[in-house]
Amino acid sequence: MKKISRGDCERLDDRDPLAGIRERYYLPEEVIYLDGNSLGPVPKTVPGRVASMIEKEWGENLIKGWLADGWMDKPLTLGDRLARLIGAGSGEVVVVDTTSINLFKMLAAALRLRPERKVILSNRENFPTDLYMVQGIVNWLGQGHQLRLVDEDKVVSALDGDVAVLMLTQTNFKTGRVFDMAKITKAAHEVGALTIWDLAHSAGAFPVELNAAAADFAVGCSYKYLNAGPGGPAFLFVAKRHQNSAEQPLTGWLGHDDPFAFDNEYRPADGIRRQICSSPGVIGLVAFEAALDVIDEVDMTQIRIKSNILCDIFIDLVQTECHEFGFRLVTPREAGVVEPLLRGSQVSLVHEHGYAIVQALIRRGVIGDFRDPDIMRFGFAPLYLRHVDIYDAVIHLRAVMECREWDDPAFQERASVT
Numbered sequence: 001m002k003k004i005s006r007g008d009c010e011r012l013d014d015r016d017p018l019a020g021i022r023e024r025y026y027l028p029e030e031v032i033y034l035d036g037n038s039l040g041p042v043p044k045t046v047p048g049r050v051a052s053m054i055e056k057e058w059g060e061n062l063i064k065g066w067l068a069d070g071w072m073d074k075p076l077t078l079g080d081r082l083a084r085l086i087g088a089g090s091g092e093v094v095v096v097d098t099t100s101i102n103l104f105k106m107l108a109a110a111l112r113l114r115p116e117r118k119v120i121l122s123n124r125e126n127f128p129t130d131l132y133m134v135q136g137i138v139n140w141l142g143q144g145h146q147l148r149l150v151d152e153d154k155v156v157s158a159l160d161g162d163v164a165v166l167m168l169t170q171t172n173f174k175t176g177r178v179f180d181m182a183k184i185t186k187a188a189h190e191v192g193a194l195t196i197w198d199l200a201h202s203a204g205a206f207p208v209e210l211n212a213a214a215a216d217f218a219v220g221c222s223y224k225y226l227n228a229g230p231g232g233p234a235f236l237f238v239a240k241r242h243q244n245s246a247e248q249p250l251t252g253w254l255g256h257d258d259p260f261a262f263d264n265e266y267r268p269a270d271g272i273r274r275q276i277c278s279s280p281g282v283i284g285l286v287a288f289e290a291a292l293d294v295i296d297e298v299d300m301t302q303i304r305i306k307s308n309i310l311c312d313i314f315i316d317l318v319q320t321e322c323h324e325f326g327f328r329l330v331t332p333r334e335a336g337v338v339e340p341l342l343r344g345s346q347v348s349l350v351h352e353h354g355y356a357i358v359q360a361l362i363r364r365g366v367i368g369d370f371r372d373p374d375i376m377r378f379g380f381a382p383l384y385l386r387h388v389d390i391y392d393a394v395i396h397l398r399a400v401m402e403c404r405e406w407d408d409p410a411f412q413e414r415a416s417v418t
């Protein structure tokens, strides 16, 4: 294999149609940030927009802001903007609550639509909060529902007439492997099951095609590849055909058909609005809005193409520069540009000293993260990473290994957030 040089990466940066977008984010000079899959960086317009919302809208307009500044409708207006990125239609997405809470709502709604069935099917490799939310709802319902967990390559064969809901995270958070959403949704529908897709590591990372796949429900978060800030508001999707039959249990006043009638009887609003429970957290929504302004300027296909190049360069360079250090690639080598996609926008390497190696890299300013038991995870967000960043990161990785920098007592103790 011909070795990739730093010059090759510089030339790719010169020709990169997304190169100018990097300027739009705060990124510390000395940092190579490969953890945007956990928490995206701050778009430069966010502090000003949030300050202006507080000073001008809240400060001067006070309660009039709910209408005058569009606060009340932001969950819907932002949902419509987000729809483009995930292949949904207008009126199918709303920005509310958190991913876990939205999962609870979608699970409850989907189970209500399949009352005679008792199985929720998912895969063992799914993100724990998703599985915990199922366990919570099963216990709380007390109707003999059961979580059926299988290995990810057995999902389709585990579908049968008992399955009410198939709940999957499209992109595996540890390995970056992507499920074929269209094929699996079709298989679920063939046995009469509904699907809930978690897009946490998909939204903003590559083009998602919910309606092309005939997906039923979806959830996702805004603080990873969408850069809306820590704990930023999450989103949910309900396909048009289910909207007036999907009943979620958090029947707060803002999902009411006429909240300001202050009626004592709950009557769900039509459409996606019944998925809202409470007054929206406007400060978080404004930050998300500013973050979307940047993403709205770019074409998701360009993001996908660049993401594949960044990941491929990293994989090739680890092979050529670090082959003697025993890293094992657990991310699919094949990626895909159009559906079906096989890999997200991250690369994961397994190494027995993975935790300490990640800490040593962080000390050098190369920020990735670690997932139990031995996975080093590197996210490649095309909006702000340069090709040379990938080259430099691998050279740092080689130095950490050559000089055994990971073998430092300070790196042996696990922190509470990894």
Ligand SMILES: *Cc1c(COP(=O)(O)O)cnc(C)c1O
Pocket: 098, 099, 100, 101, 127, 129, 130, 169, 173, 198, 200, 201, 221, 234
């Ligand atoms: C990050 C992530 C979440 C986050 O859930 P919160 O409720 O926002 O804390 C949920 N599911 C998956 C698959 C994730 O990757």
